[in-house]
Amino acid sequence: xxRWKLVDDxxxxxxxxxxxxxxxKLQSDWVxxxxxxxxxxxxxxETKLKLMDRExxxxxxxxxxxxxxxxxxxxxxxxxxxxDYWAALPPLLERKRELMTQAEVxxxxxxxxxxIKMRLLSREEFERSLNEMYEELVNASRGxxxxxxxxxxxxxxxxxxxxxxxxxxxxxxxxxEIFIDPIQEEIFIKPAKAEDKKMGRSIVVAxxxxxxxxELERIKHERRRAS
Amino acid sequence: xxxxxxxRKLRRxxxxxxxxxxxxxGAKGWELRKVVGxxxxxxxxxxxxxxxxxxxxxxxxxxxxxxxxxxxxxxxDKARFYVVSKHPLTFSEAALAGWRLxxxxxxxxxxxxxxxxxxxxxxxxxxxxxxEKFPEWKVSVELDRFIKxxxxxxxxxxVLYLGWRTKAEVDLKALLENIAGGQTS
Numbered sequence: 001x002x003r004w005k006l007v008d009d010x011x012x013x014x015x016x017x018x019x020x021x022x023x024x025k026l027q028s029d030w031v032x033x034x035x036x037x038x039x040x041x042x043x044x045x046e047t048k049l050k051l052m053d054r055e056x057x058x059x060x061x062x063x064x065x066x067x068x069x070x071x072x073x074x075x076x077x078x079x080x081x082x083x084d085y086w087a088a089l090p091p092l093l094e095r096k097r098e099l100m101t102q103a104e105v106x107x108x109x110x111x112x113x114x115x116i117k118m119r120l121l122s123r124e125e126f127e128r129s130l131n132e133m134y135e136e137l138v139n140a141s142r143g144x145x146x147x148x149x150x151x152x153x154x155x156x157x158x159x160x161x162x163x164x165x166x167x168x169x170x171x172x173x174x175x176x177e178i179f180i181d182p183i184q185e186e187i188f189i190k191p192a193k194a195e196d197k198k199m200g201r202s203i204v205v206a207x208x209x210x211x212x213x214x215e216l217e218r219i220k221h222e223r224r225r226a227s
Numbered sequence: 228x229x230x231x232x233x234x235r236k237l238r239r240x241x242x243x244x245x246x247x248x249x250x251x252x253g254a255k256g257w258e259l260r261k262v263v264g265x266x267x268x269x270x271x272x273x274x275x276x277x278x279x280x281x282x283x284x285x286x287x288x289x290x291x292x293x294x295x296x297x298x299x300x301x302x303x304d305k306a307r308f309y310v311v312s313k314h315p316l317t318f319s320e321a322a323l324a325g326w327r328l329x330x331x332x333x334x335x336x337x338x339x340x341x342x343x344x345x346x347x348x349x350x351x352x353x354x355x356x357x358x359e360k361f362p363e364w365k366v367s368v369e370l371d372r373f374i375k376x377x378x379x380x381x382x383x384x385x386v387l388y389l390g391w392r393t394k395a396e397v398d399l400k401a402l403l404e405n406i407a408g409g410q411t412s
Contacts, residue, residue: 028408031407031408040343040403040407041343042340042343042344044343044407045339045340045343045403045406045407046340046343046356048406048407049336049339049340049356049406050359052406054328054329054332054360055328055332057331057332057335058318058321058328058331058332058335060335060339060402060405060406061331061332061334061335061397061402062315062316062317062321062331063315063401063402063405064397064398064399064401064402064405065315065316065396065397065398065402066284066286066311066312066313066314066315066396066397066398067311067316067324067396068252068253068286068309068310068311068392068395068396069245069283069309069310069311069312070244070245070246070247070252070253070309070310071245071246071247072246072247073246073247073248075248
């Protein structure tokens with residue numbers, strides 16, 4: 001400033017400053033106008049958001065925020081609904097008994113009598129199927145033992161399970177015998193001899209889906225080799 | 228209309244707007260017409276004057292979520308009437324209402340970001356933007372909170388939109404102006 005000697009220099013500089021400030025003002029007005037019309041460059045907003053600190057952002061929001069004032073209340077309708085629910089709710093002791101009964105239900109095995117009782121099976125139908133199976137066993141074994149899985153396993157898991165279930169009945173009725181070769185760990189089945197009939201015995205043979213898959217594969221393999 | 232009747236209508240209109248009786252606060256125009264009568268807009272004008280003394284105002288938001296000064300009778304029927312704060316809240320007032328500085332900042336960024344992109348933005352982009360200033364866990368918690376409160380809404384494709392509460396409470400033009408113009412002091 002002390003070096004300025006001429007008034008003209010001072011005037012020129014102030015004029016330049018005024019023009020510059022005018023440009024900045026116009027730029028600011030342009031941005032404001034764009035913002036007010038909601039036509040604003042998203043990248044400009046993004047850049048500004050990145051430059052502002054938390055306090056500046058919160059302040060900017062507070063200036064444009066007018067929160068809704070409302071109060072929650074219990075309406076007569078809701079009160080009536082609550083009363084109706086309460087009136088229809090059984091006493092705790094009753095509900096407790098219901099809950100206890102539900103908790104006591106367990107998974108258990110159904111025996112033949114229960115299946116017949118539930119009308120899922122008729123005694124006559126079951127007896128007929130058992131007789132057919134016994135005939136099949138007599139014909140297949142010709143008196144000698146045959147492989148248990150070869151006799152029971154069929155192409156469908158459901159049918160195989162049913163046949164295993166029925167075979168267990170033949171054994172428990174004493175009409176068939178099951179024995180296990182302890183060395184080969186192979187299970188055999190054969191029709192019971194006349195003198196052994198009515199002497200049922202019990203052997204546990206596990207059967208599930210993976211056993212069915214494994215045995216079916218083995219049987220098919222054996223059949224292929226034989227042919 | 229007698230003074231007594233006017234006072235009764237004012238009370239009924241104030242209760243209808245202030246007491247939340249639906250999922251959303253406020254009342255629809257047709258509800259006010261049903262309870263207050265055909266001249267409900269005159270009652271609203273009077274109620275606005277009375278609320279003004281308490282620092283409150285009535286805001287009318289059209290069905291499309293726009294704050295329009297003049298609406299036709301049919302548009303008014305479908306519009307929602309809210310009682311809002313007349314003046315901006317200070318930091319301490321916002322804190323009293325349970326707002327933290329961080330939450331206000333997150334909301335400011337989210338709303339500005341979405342508003343600048345014509346009202347919708349992929350959630351991932353919003354999260355990425357917010358994660359530059361806030362921890363990821365906070366971003367996730369706050370966004371969920373704002374969706375629940377109605378400031379934001381989200382569709383099945385994880386795109387965020389401005390919610391009904393933002394349209395009712397936030398002057399988007401002013402917010403963008405404050406952000407873009409940098410008028411934060």
